[in-house]
Amino acid sequence: SPNPARPSRGVFDALVRGGRFTVTPINPAIGEIDGVAAYPTLAAYAAERGAPDIVDVFRNPDDAPEVAREAIAAGAKAIWFQLGVVNDAAIAAADAAGLDVVVDRCIKIEIARLLR
Numbered sequence: 001s002p003n004p005a006r007p008s009r010g011v012f013d014a015l016v017r018g019g020r021f022t023v024t025p026i027n028p029a030i031g032e033i034d035g036v037a038a039y040p041t042l043a044a045y046a047a048e049r050g051a052p053d054i055v056d057v058f059r060n061p062d063d064a065p066e067v068a069r070e071a072i073a074a075g076a077k078a079i080w081f082q083l084g085v086v087n088d089a090a091i092a093a094a095d096a097a098g099l100d101v102v103v104d105r106c107i108k109i110e111i112a113r114l115l116r
Contacts, residue, residue: 001058002033007082008058009033011108018111024049042067042074051075056107058082064090072097080107 001008012033015023025038026045032038039045045052055071057064057079064087071079071094078100081090086104094101102110 001027002030006058007106011056011058011082011106014108015111020111024052026055042070042076046074051077054078054080054107056080056082057085059085061085061087061090065093068094071099078102080105082106 003009004013012023012025015021016034016036023036024045025033025036026040026042027038028040030038039048042052042055051074052071053076055067055074055076055078057067059067061084064081064085068079068090076099079094080102081087081104083104083106091101091103
């Protein structure tokens with residue numbers, strides 16, 4: 001989200017500032033966030049840049065199965081369902097497709113914990 005009050009933006013900012021990851025927003029409603037080009041879909045990202053390593057999901061749990069299908073189709077290696085994004089169908093689909101799956105955890109918190 002381009003909105004600095006949203007958790008997704010806080011995670012984006014932290015990951016970009018950390019300098020260890022290339023972070024790309026996927027959002028059909030925006031063109032960029034702080035100079036980082038956004039893609040309207042995972043398919044558009046994959047067509048231009050190749051398969052993403054991790055798809056970090058900040059969506060309503062009801063939207064998670066569609067995001068999982070898109071991540072699978074884009075060739076993602078892993079999918080990370082952020083805190084509160086728990087959907088059994090999405091988890092099962094990603095797992096069955098061979099993606100590494102993380103559920104109900106915050107990537108920002110986990111990276112900070114691991115890098116202590």
